[in-house]
Each structure stands twice: as structure tokens, then as C-alpha cells.
Amino acid sequence: MGEAIVFxxxxxxxxxxxxxANIGAGLSQLDKKVVMLDADMxxxxxxxxxxMEDRITYNLFDVLENHCRLNQALIRDRKYPxxxxxxxxxxxxxxxxxxxxxxxxxxxxxxxxxYCLIDCPAGIDDGFHFAISAADxxxxxxxxxxxxxxxxxxxxxxxxxxxxxxIDLLINQMNRRMIRRHNMLSQKxxxxxxxxxxxxxxxxxxxxxxxxxxxxxxxxxxxxxxKAFRExxxxxxxxxxxxxxxxxxxxxxxxxxxxxxxxxxDYAG
Amino acid sequence: xxxxxxxxxRIAKERLKLMxxxxxxxxxxxxxxxxxxxISDIVSRYFExxxxxxxxxxxxxxxxxxx
Numbered sequence: 001m002g003e004a005i006v007f008x009x010x011x012x013x014x015x016x017x018x019x020x021a022n023i024g025a026g027l028s029q030l031d032k033k034v035v036m037l038d039a040d041m042x043x044x045x046x047x048x049x050x051x052m053e054d055r056i057t058y059n060l061f062d063v064l065e066n067h068c069r070l071n072q073a074l075i076r077d078r079k080y081p082x083x084x085x086x087x088x089x090x091x092x093x094x095x096x097x098x099x100x101x102x103x104x105x106x107x108x109x110x111x112x113x114x115y116c117l118i119d120c121p122a123g124i125d126d127g128f129h130f131a132i133s134a135a136d137x138x139x140x141x142x143x144x145x146x147x148x149x150x151x152x153x154x155x156x157x158x159x160x161x162x163x164x165x166x167i168d169l170l171i172n173q174m175n176r177r178m179i180r181r182h183n184m185l186s187q188k189x190x191x192x193x194x195x196x197x198x199x200x201x202x203x204x205x206x207x208x209x210x211x212x213x214x215x216x217x218x219x220x221x222x223x224x225x226x227k228a229f230r231e232x233x234x235x236x237x238x239x240x241x242x243x244x245x246x247x248x249x250x251x252x253x254x255x256x257x258x259x260x261x262x263x264x265x266d267y268a269g
Numbered sequence: 270x271x272x273x274x275x276x277x278x279r280i281a282k283e284r285l286k287l288m289x290x291x292x293x294x295x296x297x298x299x300x301x302x303x304x305x306x307x308i309s310d311i312v313s314r315y316f317e318x319x320x321x322x323x324x325x326x327x328x329x330x331x332x333x334x335x336x
Binding site: 183 | 281282
């Protein structure tokens with residue numbers, strides 16, 4: 001029996017879709033069978049991030065409406081053979097009445113797949129409640145920006161009063177240089193504010209943008225983001241393994257501080 | 270050298286902390302500040318302690334379960 005994980009953030013643009021795509025690919029590289037569902041009806045994007053936009057015939061709404069069979073809407077990735085995707089509809093759809101059908105669909109998918117990753121739309125309205133309704137577990141994604149952290153706090157608050165019992169936090173787009181100069185919320189700052197430990201940290205990485213331009217993921221490139229996603233995948237599979245991704249331990253901060261101390265003074269002066 | 274309190278991440282953190290504690294109660298941040306000031310006045314009436322030596326926190330037990 002597989003596990004359904006919803007990726008949510010409240011705020012848009014924090015990297016939900018990119019994260020889900022790369023974690024999906026990473027889990028499939030670790031021999032897990034993965035299906036990704038885009039629940040963002042009307043603003044689908046998982047297909048472009050995956051480079052699958054030209055292969056869509058049916059979508060999630062068609063499956064829920066019984067316009068097609070499940071197999072017809074499942075798109076298999078060309079590069080990662082264990083990875084499948086069901087796209088969202090291009091047209092906005094009111095999904096309020098479809099939660100039970102989604103639950104039945106996910107129950108079906110979990111028989112076949114090890115992981116069922118759900119891409120939640122931004123916001124906390126009907127689309128959010130639809131996307132989290134069938135999930136066993138939630139990953140809240142935030143960035144070190146005040147707006148994103150605040151929204152993550154709101155979403156955590158909503159998730160804690162939902163049926164979901166396992167809730168984890170991912171911090172995306174961390175810029176070590178800015179953190180070193182105390183110009184960005186650090187991992188510890190965010191953990192203090194949200195009152196929880198983070199599950200994984202993803203550094204800012206230009207390869208994400210370059211890859212997305214071409215409809216490619218970073219999982220088969222040796223980049224900092226790939227390393228972070230790989231660690232998160234290992235952590236998802238083996239929750240007991242302590243993540244090594246924490247980029248700024250206390251000693252590291254001190255060390256980097258001394259190296260950059262002079263530079264910082266130069267800038268300040 | 271920059272003064273410690275001028276680090277922009279500290280400002281961000283303080284602002285977020287205030288939002289996080291006041292918003293679930295649907296109370297404005299100013300109300301929270303005012304309430305803390307009043308509690309602080311009471312504390313100083315009973316103890317001889319300067320306000321920077323202690324902190325007043327509002328912890329919601331019902332909704333945020335984590336310690």
C-alpha cells in the first residue's frame with residue numbers, strides 16, 4: 001500500500017511544482033513507483049516542468065468525471081520509467097464536490113504505486129481542501145521570505161486541524177551567502193518562527209531555472225539542488241535517517257563568518 | 270560594523286513572530302503589543318526586574334500542538 005503526500009505552501013511561487021517533480025524523479029531513481037497528480041485545475045504546470053506538455057490527452061478532471069479510464073490519463077515519463085503523471089485540466093473546474101471521487105482514485109493508485117504525490121494549488125480555498133483531502137501526509141514548502149513563512153504558518157495551522165497527522169516542512173531557495181550576511185531568514189529563524197524542525201533544505205540553484213527552460217529536471221545532474229532533493233527522497237523513504245542536508249551548522253556559521261568577516265566590513269564601510 | 274539588531278533577518282524574524290502569535294487569535298498585532306505592555310506593567314509592580322530580562326509569550330495550547 002502506497003502513501004499519498006500533498007505538497008502545499010499557501011503562497012504561490014515558492015517552488016511546489018519544481019519540488020514535487022524533482023522529488024518524484026528522485027524517488028523513482030530509488031526504485032519506487034511514483035505517480036504525481038496535478039490538482040491545480042486551470043493553472044496546470046507540472047506538465048511543463050516535466051517537459052510533458054505535448055503528451056496530454058486526458059486529465060485528472062476527466063478521470064474524476066469518468067470521461068476516460070485511469071490508464072488513459074496516466075503519462076509515463078520518458079526518462080524515469082517508474083514515474084507517472086496525471087495532469088490537471090487546462091480549464092478551471094470547481095472541485096468542491098469531487099473529494100470523495102479523488103479519495104477513491106487515490107486509494108486505487110496506492111495499490112499500484114509506492115508514492116502518490118499531489119501538487120496543491122496556491123491559496124487556501126476549495127482547491128486546497130480538495131488537494132489535501134485524500135493525502136496521508138503533507139509537505140509544507142516555504143522560502144526564506146517573510147510572506148512565504150507567514151503563509152506556511154497559516155497552512156500549518158489549517159493542516160493541523162485536518163485529518164493529516166504527518167506534516168513536514170521543506171525550505172526552498174535558501175541563499176547561503178545572504179544568510180551568512182544576516183540578510184535572509186536562516187533555517188533556525190524559520191524553525192523558531194514556525195515552531196517545528198525542517199525536513200529538508202533546498203538551496204537556490206540556477207540549474208533549476210535552466211532545466212525548466214528545457215523541460216528537464218535536475219535529478220540527473222550533479223548540482224546542489226539535486227543533492228538536496230536526493231537527501232529529501234532518502235529521508236522520505238527512511239524517516240529514521242537524519243538528514244545531512246542542514247547547510248548551516250553552528251560551527252559552519254562561525255567558520256564562514258571568519259572567512260567573510262573582512263569582506264563584510266569592506267561592504268559596510 | 271553593523272549593530273546586531275540591524276540585521277535584516279532579525280527584523281524579519283521579529284515581525285513574523287508577532288504575526289504568528291497574534292493571527293491565530295485573530296487579534297491585531299498592536300493589540301498583542303498593548304496587552305504585553307500591560308502584563309509587563311503588572312509584572313514590574315510585583316517584581317523588581319527590568320523588562321529586557323524576561324519575555325512575555327502567548328502560547329496557544331489548543332491549536333498548535335507542538336511544543
